Amino acid sequence: MNAISTDMVATGAPVAIRGLEKRYGAVVAVHQVDLEVKAGEFVALLGPSGSGKTTILMTIAGFETPTAGSIGIGGRDVTVLPPNRRNIGMVFQRYALFPHMTVAENIGFPLRMRKIGGAEARTRVEAALAMVRLEGYGDRRTSQLSGGQQQRVALARALVYNPPLLLMDEPLGALDKNLREEMQLEIKRLQQRVGATVVYVTHDQSEALTMADRIAVMDGGRIQQYGPPREIYDSPSNAFVAGFIGETNFIDGHVAGGAKPVFAVDGSEQKVALEASGAPREGPSRLAIRPELIRLGDPAGSELSGTVEEMIYGGGTVACHVRVGNGAVVMARVPAADAIGVRLGDRAGLVWQADRAKVFPR
C-alpha cells in the first residue's frame, strides 16, 4: 500500500489562462478572462449557471476552442491541442462511466489508450481502486454501484495515469447532501495525496469554500473575484460576490460626509457611521453586512434600529428579521441566548463593527 501510494504521486502542472474569450455567435460566454493556477493548487470556479465557468473548464480540457486568448498547461501552450493530447484527468457531473465495461475496465481505459497493458496496468488499476476505497469491486458492472461509488470510480479513472491536471465539472452535483459532504473531504484528501492541480467547477458555494485553495467567483462571463475562500467571504470585492457567497443583508442608501463618512438609509432618517478608510465615494450606494456579524442592541443607543418582524429559531442561533425604514428588512443571526426576551413587534437596535460592513456603489 505504501509502495503503491508513493507511486501514485504526480507533480501538479500550473495552468495559465490569458485573455480568454469565447463567443457563440453574438453571445459572449467568456469575456477576457485571465486566470493563473499554481502547480498543485485546488481552484474552484464558482458561479451561477450561465456564468461561463463550465465554458472555461471545457476550454482548458480542449472540448471548446477559444475565440481569443491562450491556455497553458505546465508551461506548454495547448490552445489548439485536441483533448486526448493534453494529458488531463476529467470527471463529469454524471460520472460518464462506460456502461459496457466493468469497473476495472473503466479505470484501465486511460492506460489502454496510453498503450500501458499487462501487469503494470493491473497493478495501477488495483492501486487506483484502493485509493478510492473500492478494493474488490473491479469485476462489478458500473450499474451495480451506488452514485457515490460510481463517482469514486470516475475519480479513480481520472487519476490512474497520474495526470498533472485534474478537471472536475460539478462532480458531486448528482449526489445527496450527506454523500456530497463526505465526497468533498475525500476528493480533497486524494488531491493532497497525489499532488495534482485541480480546477473544479461548482455552483455550490459551501463546496468551493470547503475544498478550494482559491476560488474564482464568476458572473456574466467574467471573474468577479479571485482569492482564498476566507478573503472571498470576508472581503467581497463587489456586491455580486457579497450576495452570492454566504448570506448577506443589502441595505440601499447614500454615502455622505467626506472625512467622517456616514451611510444614510433610504426611506428612513437613520444614518450609520462608516469606516473612513474603506468608504466609497459619495452617492447612491448599497451596504452589505453578513447576518452573523450583527448583534442586537438597545434601540435608543444604536445608530440603526427597527421593528422585529419575524424570529426563526435555528437551534444555537435565532434569525431575527428587523424592518429598518420603509424598505429594508435586515436579518441578524444572533446566539439564541441573546434573543431571549425579544418579542415580535419590539424595537431592536442593530449593531456591528464599522469595518465589517462593505459599501458598494449602486
Add this chain to the structure above:
Amino acid sequence: MSARADSVRRYFFAVTAQQYSRALTWTLIAPLLVLLLAAFVWPIVKFLSLSVLDPSPTLAHFAEIFDRTFYWTILLRTFRTGLIVTVMALLLGYPVAYLMANVRGLWAAAIAAIVILPLWISILVRTFVWFIFLGRTGLINKAAMGLGIVDQPMRLINTEVAVWLAMTQILLPVMILPIYASLRAIPPELGKAAEGLGASKAGVFRHVILPLSLPGVAAGAVLVFIMSLGFFITPMLIGGPRSMMIATLITEQATKFLDWPEAAALSTILMVITLAIVIVFNRALRLDRVMGSGA
C-alpha cells in the same frame, strides 16, 4: 420519422410503460386480440396443419421436400440472399445512421427525409425503379454502350446481384433506424470522457460508440435478415425464375400447382428456421447484456 424509430426501439429495448389497471388493459387490447386470433393465428394454424394432416396424418410432404434438391437450392439461396443483403445494408446503413445521429438542424432533417421518404413509397415502385437502372435499355446499359465499353446490352436485371442491390436499397431504412436510435441513446459525455482520458476520435468510436451501438446493429440486422427471408415481389420481378426465393416458391406451389400441403410444409420450414434465428439472437443479446462486451 421518430414514431417508427420509437416503435422499433420500444420493441427491442425495454421501456417502462405507464401502468394501467388489468381490466382496462384487457379491454383495450381485446379488439386487436380477437382480430389477430380470427384473422391471423387461426388461418395460419389451419394452413400449416395441412402440411401434416392432408389428407390424413402424414410426414410425406416434408419427406418430399427433403428429397428434392431443387427446394434445397432455393432455401439455401434465400438464406444466402438474406445474409448478403443484411451485410450490405449494415455496411451502407451504419455510416448513414452515424451521420444522422451526429448532425443537427437542416442536415439532420434532410438525411432523415432521405432515409424515411422511401418507406412511404410502395415496394412495387421501389422495385421497378431498378429496371430504369439495370434494364436492357436502362441507364447503366445505355451509358456502357454509349461509352463503347460493351456493344451488346449486359444482362443486369434477372441476376442475383440485382436482387441483392434492390433488396438492400428497400431494406436500408429498417437497418438505419434502430442503429440511429441506439446511437442517439448514448450519452454525449461518454465520448467526451473517453477523449479527455486520452482516446483519439477513432479510439472513441472503436471503444465506446461502436460497442454501445451494437444492440441497434443487432436489432437492425435481425429485422433486415428476417424481412429479406420473406421477400416476394422484389426477387420475383428482378430476380426472375432463375433466382427464385422461397416466398415465390411457396406462392407457386399454392397458386400455380394448387399443392397447398406442400406450400404449408415449406412455410413451416421457413417459419421454424426464422424463429430459431430470432431465439438464438435474443439469447445472445441477453447474454451480452449480462456479461458486457468488454472488447
